[in-house]
Amino acid sequence: MTISLTKKLIGATVAAGVIVALAGCGSAPAPASSTGGAKPADANFKPCLVSDSGGFNDKSFNESAKIGMDKAAKTLGVKALEVESKSDNDYKSNIDSLIAGKCTMIVGVGFKLDAAIADAAIANPKVNFGIIDSLADKNGDGKPDAPNIKPILFDTAQAAYLGGYAAAAWSAQEGGNKVGTFGGMKIPPVTIFMDGFVDGVKKYDEDKGTSVASVGWDKAAQDGSFTGAFAANDTAKQTANSILGQGVDVIFPVGGPIYLSASAAIKDSGKKTVMLGVDSDLAVADPSVADQILVSVMKRIDDAVNTTVLDAAKGSFDPTPYVGTLENNGVGLSSFHDFESKLPKGLTDELKALQDKIIKGDIKVESAASPK
Numbered sequence: 001m002t003i004s005l006t007k008k009l010i011g012a013t014v015a016a017g018v019i020v021a022l023a024g025c026g027s028a029p030a031p032a033s034s035t036g037g038a039k040p041a042d043a044n045f046k047p048c049l050v051s052d053s054g055g056f057n058d059k060s061f062n063e064s065a066k067i068g069m070d071k072a073a074k075t076l077g078v079k080a081l082e083v084e085s086k087s088d089n090d091y092k093s094n095i096d097s098l099i100a101g102k103c104t105m106i107v108g109v110g111f112k113l114d115a116a117i118a119d120a121a122i123a124n125p126k127v128n129f130g131i132i133d134s135l136a137d138k139n140g141d142g143k144p145d146a147p148n149i150k151p152i153l154f155d156t157a158q159a160a161y162l163g164g165y166a167a168a169a170w171s172a173q174e175g176g177n178k179v180g181t182f183g184g185m186k187i188p189p190v191t192i193f194m195d196g197f198v199d200g201v202k203k204y205d206e207d208k209g210t211s212v213a214s215v216g217w218d219k220a221a222q223d224g225s226f227t228g229a230f231a232a233n234d235t236a237k238q239t240a241n242s243i244l245g246q247g248v249d250v251i252f253p254v255g256g257p258i259y260l261s262a263s264a265a266i267k268d269s270g271k272k273t274v275m276l277g278v279d280s281d282l283a284v285a286d287p288s289v290a291d292q293i294l295v296s297v298m299k300r301i302d303d304a305v306n307t308t309v310l311d312a313a314k315g316s317f318d319p320t321p322y323v324g325t326l327e328n329n330g331v332g333l334s335s336f337h338d339f340e341s342k343l344p345k346g347l348t349d350e351l352k353a354l355q356d357k358i359i360k361g362d363i364k365v366e367s368a369a370s371p372k
Contacts, residue, residue: 040076040313047073047309048081048103050094052110054230055084059286060256060279061301065109065132068305075306076313091116099124105312107152107305108132111189121146128317130308132301133189135321142372147319150308154299154324156189157196157367158358159331162351163252163276163297164200166333168212169344170274170294171249172204180215180243182225182262184236184255188369190226193254193278193297195219195367203354203363215246222368227258236261244269250294252276263289274339281334296334299324323371327359 049069051062066082073080081101083094091113098106099120107130108117114134121129121136125148129136132152136144144151167179181197183190194217201214217224225243227236236253240262243251251273253262259275259282266273275282275289277296282289304322311317324330333351336343357363 040078041315042104042313044102044104045076045078045313046081046101046103047076047078047105047107047313048098048101049083049107049305050091050098050109050113051082051084052108052112052230053085053087053090054110054256055086056082058230058256059259059282061132061299062109062256063285064280064299064301065107065305068302069107069309071302072306072309072313075310078313088112092119095120099127104128105130105309105317107308109301110134111187114138117149118145121149124148128312130305132305144319144321148317150317150319151321152301152304152308153321153371154189154301154304154331155192155365155370156297156299156324156331157192157199157370158326158365159297159299159333160193160196161200161203161358161363161365162333162354163295164197164202164214165204165354166200166295166336166343166347166351167197167250167252167276168201168204168210168214169208169347169350171212172208172210173344174249174272176247176249177211178213178215178246178248179250179252180246180248181252181254182216182227182239182243182258183253184227184230184258186226190254191217191222192367192369193252194224195369196365197252197276197297199365207350215248216243216252227255227261230256230258232257232260237265240265241269244271244273248273250274250276252278252297254278259286259289263292266292277334283334283337290337293337294339295336297331298334299331300329304330321371325359326355 054062056066105128111133114136117131118136118138130150135151136149198214227239236258253259274294277293282296283293
C-alpha cells in the first residue's frame with residue numbers, strides 16, 4: 001500500500017479518534033506564539049544547535065531538534081547556527097566553533113554529547129546550554145556539572161508501554177503472538193524505550209489472558225540485541241533479520257536510522273511484519289516506510305527545544321531539567337494512520353484508559369533509565 005505525504009499530514013491532523021484519545025490531559029510545552037513574535041531581550045541572542053553523528057536527516061531525534069530550533073529562530077526573527085557532526089570525534093570541535101561564533105544558547109542533541117557539553121559549559125559560564133537525553137553529569141552526582149546547563153529529558157518508557165500494548169494486540173490479532181525489539185547503542189535513551197515496550201506487552205497478556213512473547217530485550221537482565229551504533233548498515237540489517245527470524249509480527253527498532261535496515265529486512269523476508277517508529281511520527285517523517293508503520297512512540301523534542309530557546313531569548317533561562325511525560329504531552333503515541341481501520345476492536349479506547357491510569361499514577365511504568 002502506497003501512502004502519500006499529503007494524506008499522512010492530513011491523517012496526523014484530523015485522526016481525532018486516536019489523537020484526542022491519546023493526547024494526554026497535561027499541557028504541551030508552550031507554543032512559539034508565547035513570545036508574541038517579539039525580538040529577544042538581548043540583542044546579541046544567538047541560538048545554536050549541534051547534532052550527534054546521526055546528522056540532521058535521521059528522521060528521528062536530530063531532525064526533530066532541528067525543527068524545534070528552526071521554529072524558535074523564525075519566531076524570534078534571528079538566524080540559528082546549526083552544525084552537523086559527522087562522527088563522535090566532532091563534538092568538541094563543533095561546540096568550540098559555535099562558541100567562537102558568538103552563540104549565546106547552544107543545544108546539543110543526544111546523550112553522546114554529554115561530556116562535551118559539560119566541559120564547554122564549565123569553561124564558558126556566560127553561555128547557556130541545553131542537552132537532550134542527558135544531565136551532562138560527568139561527576140555522577142545526579143545533577144548537571146554546571147548551572148548554565150538545562151537537561152531536556154523524556155520519560156519515554158510511558159509512551160513505549162502504550163506502544164508495547166498496541167504491538168501485542170496487533171500480534172494477537174495476526175496470530176503470531178510474538179513481537180520483538182532491538183536497539184542501536186546500549187545507552188539509557190535507547191533502553192528506556194525497550195523497557196516500556198516489553199512491560200506494555202506483559203500488560204496486554206495480563207489483561208487479555210494471552211501469551212504474546214517479546215524477544216530482543218530482557219528487562220530484568222538489562223540485556224538484548226543491539227547494533228552498536230545508529231547507522232543503517234549491514235550490521236543493523238542482520239540484527240533485524242535475527243529478530244524477524246523468530247517469527248515476530250511487530251518489530252521495534254530503537255535507534256534513529258536503523259529503522260531503514262529493519263524496513264529492508266522486512267521487505268526481503270516477504271513477511272507482513274510491521275514496525276513501531278521511534279522519536280518522530282515516522283509515517284509522516286518518512287512516507288517511504290509509511291505502509292510498514294503501525295504506530296510511532298514519540299518524544300516531542302521539537303516542542304521542548306523550541307520552548308527552551310524561546311525562554312532563553314526572553315531572559316528566562318531555567319536550568320531545571322525538563323522531563324517530557326504523557327501528562328505534559330512531551331511523549332505519546334502518534335496516529336495509527338491507515339492502520340486505524342484494521343486495529344482490534346476497542347484498542348484505542350483501551351490505550352486511552354491505560355494512559356489515564358499512568359497519568360494518575362494508578363499504573364507505574366518503571367525503567368532503570370527513567371529520569372529521576
